[in-house]
Amino acid sequence: MLRLLASLYFFVFFSIIAINQSSEYIWKNWGNPAPSELDYAKQVAVNLRDVLNTIGINNYPQKNSLNIIHINDVAWFPEQRAALNKGDVVISFDSHDNYQFFMLLNDKSTVVKLGPFAPKPNSILTKYAFKLVSFSILALLLILWLRPLWRDLEQLKVVTEQLATGRLDIETKPSRFSAISTLTQHIQKLALQTASLMQNQKQLVNAVSHELRTPLARLKFALAMLAPKDPQQVQAMNQDVVEMELLIDEMLSYARLEFSEREMTRAKINLSELVQAQIDKVSISSNKQINHHLKPNVFVDGNDHYLARVLQNLLQNAEKYGEQQILVELKQENDDDVILIVSDDGPGIPEDKRDSVFNPFTRLDSSRSKETGGFGLGLAIVTKILGWHSGACWVTESEINGASFHVSLPISKN
Missing domain, CATH: 3.30.565.10 (Histidine kinase-like ATPase, C-terminal domain)
Incomplete structure (x- = not known):
């Protein structure tokens, strides 16, 4: 039983880890359009920066729509400051997962901020489709793990039904991959021993039926021959023989009931x-x-x-x-x-x-x-x-x- 529980625990544990990692990878690369969306927006920001550097920010027709800040007005992380100085576009996210862009112009002091922009909402259908696929894979893996166990339990059911109905021709096919294979083998061994004992009992009943009746018949014949010599004694002995015969009949009748239900x-x-x-x-x-x-x-x-x-x-x-x-x-x-x-x-x-x-x-x-x-x-x-x-x-x-x-x-x- 400990082996069964441990096997099930580790199987489910590692299956969930594998499915989660796989789902996350698939979602990031195929299911979630956010990376490509950011790349596109970043390229637009780079193009705008190039335009502003070329014509000058004061000559930009929509200057009032731009959010212009001084580079020293923001507490940058060192890596962000270094990225700005290199001419990269810095991306940051707020608490609502909205993203914004910062780009440094050629004067090395003016920073243009774009955003915040709300990311494109993911499709609910796609999200739940991924969940459905993940749980379906887990269910399939569980079925593969449970299949040998189910086969062994079905075999045990057949064996017990055969014994209950008196069938003694028991055939077993234990599975090596089942978590209860050892238990199944012991139970099937016990069932075969029980079937053997029942078969021996049936043979014993048949043997007793024949072997006891034969000497009783000879004894009754001998008593009939002795009757003229001592009728009273012979009569008493005859009663004992009849009683023994009735007892044997009753015992055999009771013993045969063990095998009668199958034919009923x-x-x-x-x-x-x-x-x-x-x-x-x-x-x-x-x-x-x-x-x-x-x-x-x-x-x-x-x-x-x-x-x-x-x-x-x-x-x-x-x-x-x-x-x-x-x-x-x-x-x-x-x-x-x-x-x-x-x-x-x-x-x-x-x-x-x-x-x-x-x-x-x-x-x-x-x-x-x-x-x-x-x-x-x-x-x-x-x-x-x-x-x-x-x-x-x-x-x-x-x-x-x-x-x-x-x-x-x-x-x-x-």
């Missing part, structure tokens, strides 16, 4: 119909009373498969831990968000543990243990899917004295 398609979804369909599905196998109040025709943008997974997990959670009833509400509180609330009348969740239930493999107490069939991944999956949809989930105490899960999703504007 989005569309406009009628959330009211989607919620109703999931309620109907759960009602078939549930022995609890499910009450619902759904606002009709609420639309959101997203993937219906993954949003259905969110609804399934929340309803199954309420089914597991509720005692007698489940309450589902879908309402729109403002023009931006829709709120889905799934409540149960179970033991509830202590306030100090409500945030932790969304962490993977979190089970709070015996009432929410593996005996109910959960492994602590359902709510973690809910959080991850809602993150893809710019949504959120939080827990409060329900109106029916259990846990109440609130889901917020942005309403479709299309």
Whole structure:
């Protein structure tokens, strides 16, 4: 960062100096007509002096219009006095930049003063044109300095977008001339390492999916062969195998979510119909009373498969831990968000543990243990899917004295 600031400071500093010096030179030689104007007026003064010396000042027809002074009436600078004695025309300027001429006649005592004369005003258009050109050159130089920096920042943007969407085929082309080239190389190296880790994780998930299922299938076959000898013991072992199989399925499902967002398609979804369909599905196998109040025709943008997974997990959670009833509400509180609330009348969740239930493999107490069939991944999956949809989930105490899960999703504007 220090290198970036120093580079920018010195670049701008020296660019301004170069532009100012160049502009001043151009203005003096081409933009400002004052030098040629003075040369012309000086030549006129020399011609007048020659005329006065030839015919005599008293014989000059317009003598009364001349400003005649004695040489000793003015406090001359030494160089001015010397120039007058040499026969040169002396030019001086007043506080308003008006110029005047002094010339000494042949009698070496009479000085004729011409002026003061106001200089020819410079064109405002020319003045601002020079300023425009100067600032345009500075802007061009800044663009040339910023171009490598802009290219590196664009590359960083592409790299982060690729990582965010799960693309692992990252290609980098760092610039040697950028002020942040070192930082860019470190970030791109980190991105390549992250992509490599994600690729390894994906390969590990695929390997686990195959390698763990194979011995489990053999174990289930062996238990089936042993069942006639000790049915009770084999049944208990079968339950452990089934539980292990369910845990592996849940873990693999959660791990695959890391790579699912890239392939997820989005569309406009009628959330009211989607919620109703999931309620109907759960009602078939549930022995609890499910009450619902759904606002009709609420639309959101997203993937219906993954949003259905969110609804399934929340309803199954309420089914597991509720005692007698489940309450589902879908309402729109403002023009931006829709709120889905799934409540149960179970033991509830202590306030100090409500945030932790969304962490993977979190089970709070015996009432929410593996005996109910959960492994602590359902709510973690809910959080991850809602993150893809710019949504959120939080827990409060329900109106029916259990846990109440609130889901917020942005309403479709299309």
